[in-house]
Amino acid sequence: MAKAVESPAFERQGLSDDQLRWMLRNMYMQRTLDNRGFQLNRQGKIPFATGSEGHEGIHAGAALAFARGKDLLVPYYRDMGLCVGIGMDPLDVLLSMFARGADISGGRQFPNHYSNKSLGMMSISSIIAAHCPHAVGAAYAYKLRKQTDRAVLCTFGDGSTSEGEWHESVNFAAVQKLPIVFLCENNEWAISTPRDRQMAIKDVVQKADGYGIPGVIVDGSDPIAVYRVLKDALELARSGGGPTLVEAKCYRFLAHTTDDDDRTYRTKEEIERYRHLDPVPRFERVLIEQGIITAAGIEESKKEVLGVVNDVTDRAEALPYPPAEELYTNVYEGTHEPWL
Ligand SMILES: Cc1ncc(C[n+]2csc(CCOP(=O)(O)OP(=O)(O)O)c2C)c(N)n1
Ligand SMILES: [Mg+2]
Numbered sequence: 001m002a003k004a005v006e007s008p009a010f011e012r013q014g015l016s017d018d019q020l021r022w023m024l025r026n027m028y029m030q031r032t033l034d035n036r037g038f039q040l041n042r043q044g045k046i047p048f049a050t051g052s053e054g055h056e057g058i059h060a061g062a063a064l065a066f067a068r069g070k071d072l073l074v075p076y077y078r079d080m081g082l083c084v085g086i087g088m089d090p091l092d093v094l095l096s097m098f099a100r101g102a103d104i105s106g107g108r109q110f111p112n113h114y115s116n117k118s119l120g121m122m123s124i125s126s127i128i129a130a131h132c133p134h135a136v137g138a139a140y141a142y143k144l145r146k147q148t149d150r151a152v153l154c155t156f157g158d159g160s161t162s163e164g165e166w167h168e169s170v171n172f173a174a175v176q177k178l179p180i181v182f183l184c185e186n187n188e189w190a191i192s193t194p195r196d197r198q199m200a201i202k203d204v205v206q207k208a209d210g211y212g213i214p215g216v217i218v219d220g221s222d223p224i225a226v227y228r229v230l231k232d233a234l235e236l237a238r239s240g241g242g243p244t245l246v247e248a249k250c251y252r253f254l255a256h257t258t259d260d261d262d263r264t265y266r267t268k269e270e271i272e273r274y275r276h277l278d279p280v281p282r283f284e285r286v287l288i289e290q291g292i293i294t295a296a297g298i299e300e301s302k303k304e305v306l307g308v309v310n311d312v313t314d315r316a317e318a319l320p321y322p323p324a325e326e327l328y329t330n331v332y333e334g335t336h337e338p339w340l
Contacts, residue, residue: 010290013228017292019064021301023223024287026063027056027280028305030081033093034254036309037112041258045317046097048111051254052078057219057279058185058248059085061226065234066153074122074135074154077112078185082155087119090308094316101322106330108322129156129163132182136169139178139237151237152180153230159190161204170245174211177242181233184245185220187252188274192265208245220248221279251277 012020030052037049052059055078063085066073075082084090095103097111104115115123122138125131135154142150160166161184173180184204188195201207208215214236218229226248233244251274255262276282287293293301322329 010286011224013224013231015064015224015227020224020287020292021297023060023064023227024283024293024298025301025305026060026081026085027223027283028302029084029090029308030056030059031280032302032305032309033080033084033090036094036313037097038254038258040097040313046099046111049097049258050077050080050112051252051257052080053253054187054251054274054278055079055185055220056081057221057223057283058082058183058226058250060279060283061223061228062153062155062183062230064223064227065230067151067234067238069120070150071234072120072122072135072138072150072152074131074138074152075114075124076128076131076156076160077124077126078157078187079124079155080112083114083116083121086121088114088116088121089312091312091316092116094312095319098316098319099321100316100319101326102316102319106322106326108331129160129166129169132156132160132163132166132169133172135180136173136178139173139180139243140176142179143176148179148240149238150179151234152178153183153234154180155183155185157190158184158186158188158195158204159193159198160184161207162190162198167207170207170211170213170243173243174213177240179237179240180243181230181237182243182245183230184247185250186247187250189252189256189266191256191260192262194266203247205245205247211245213243213245215245215247217247217249220250221277221282223279223283249277250279253278 034051034053040046041049059081062082066086099107101107110126113124135152139152186204190198205215205217216229218225229246233246
C-alpha cells in the first residue's frame with residue numbers, strides 16, 4: 001500500500017547547518033539559472049529554455065541523497081537543479097543553452113539535455129519515459145555484476161507515467177528486484193494536460209501497488225522531507241530490497257518551456273493558489289526560524305549565486321559555436337558522413 005509522508009515539524013535528518021544552507025543555495029542556483037534561460041531566450045540569444053521553478057525542493061533534497069561516485073542519475077529535462085546539485089558546473093548549463101563548441105555534446109544536443117559521464121549522469125531524452133528502460137537496464141547491469149552498493153535514480157513527470165515504456169520499466173524492475181528508485185515529480189501538468197485528464201486516480205503513487213513495490217508520497221516543496229524519503233529508498237535499493245516509487249508533489253510555476261504559452265490553458269488564479277507550495281520562501285522561513293541563516297545571510301547567498309550565473313553567462317556567450325566542418329564529428333561512427 002502507498003504510504004503518505006507528511007512534512008514533519010523541523011527535523012534535520014542528520015544534516016549539518018552547512019548542508020542545509022547548501023540546499024538553499026542550490027535552490028537559488030536553479031531559480032537564477034532558470035530565469036537566465038528565459039531572459040536569454042526573450043533577448044533572442046538562445047533558441048529554447050526549460051523552467052523548473054517549483055521543483056527546487058525536490059532537486060535539492062534528491063541531490064543530497066544521491067551517492068556521488070556510486071549511484072547513477074537518469075534525469076529528465078526538468079532536472080537542472082538536480083544535475084547542478086550532484087556537481088554539474090553551471091558553466092555547462094550555459095554552454096548547453098548557447099550551443100557552444102565547448103559544451104559536453106559539442107553543442108549538438110537539444111538545450112538543457114545534459115549528460116556527464118564522470119558524474120554518473122545519463123543523457124536526457126526529450127521523448128518522455130524513453131529513458132526509463134535505459135535506467136532499468138543500468139540497474140539490471142548492477143545486479144548482474146553484483147555491484148550491491150550502487151543504485152539508479154530515475155526521474156520523470158506525472159505525464160510520463162502514462163507511457164507504455166514507464167509501465168514496462170517499473171514492472172521489469174519490480175519482478176527483477178532491481179536497485180532503482182523511480183522519482184515522479186508531479187507538478188499537476190503535462191504541458192496543457194492537467195493531472196485529472198491524464199489519469200483516473202488521485203495519486204501517481206497508487207500505480208506502485210499494481211507492480212508490487214512500495215510507493216511513497218512526499219511534499220516536494222520540503223527538501224528535507226525529500227532527502228529523507230529518497231535516502232531511505234536509495235538505501236533499500238542498494239541493499240537488495242528492490243525498487244520504490246516516490247511521488248514528490250509540486251507545482252510548475254512557469255510555462256512548460258519558453259515555447260509554451262500557458263495562458264491558453266490555465267489561469268493566473270490557479271498559479272497563485274499553488275504559491276504556498278513555492279519551496280524557496282518556505283525553506284528560507286524554516287532556516288531563519290531555526291537560526292541556521294539570517295536575512296543578511298540570505299541576501300549574501302543570492303548575491304553570490306547571481307555573481308556566478310553572470311560570470312558563466314559571459315564566459316559561455318564569448319565562446320564560439322562548433323566549426324561547421326565538424327558538423328558530423330561524434331555524430332556517426334568513424335568518418336562516415338552521410339550527405340557528402
Ligand atoms: C513520447 C512523447 N510524447 C509526447 C511528447 C511531448 N511532450 C514533451 S514534454 C510532455 C509533457 C510531459 O509531462 P510530465 O511528464 O508531467 O513532465 P513535466 O514536463 O510536467 O515536468 C509532452 C507531452 C514527448 N516529448 N514524447
Ligand atoms: Mg508534469
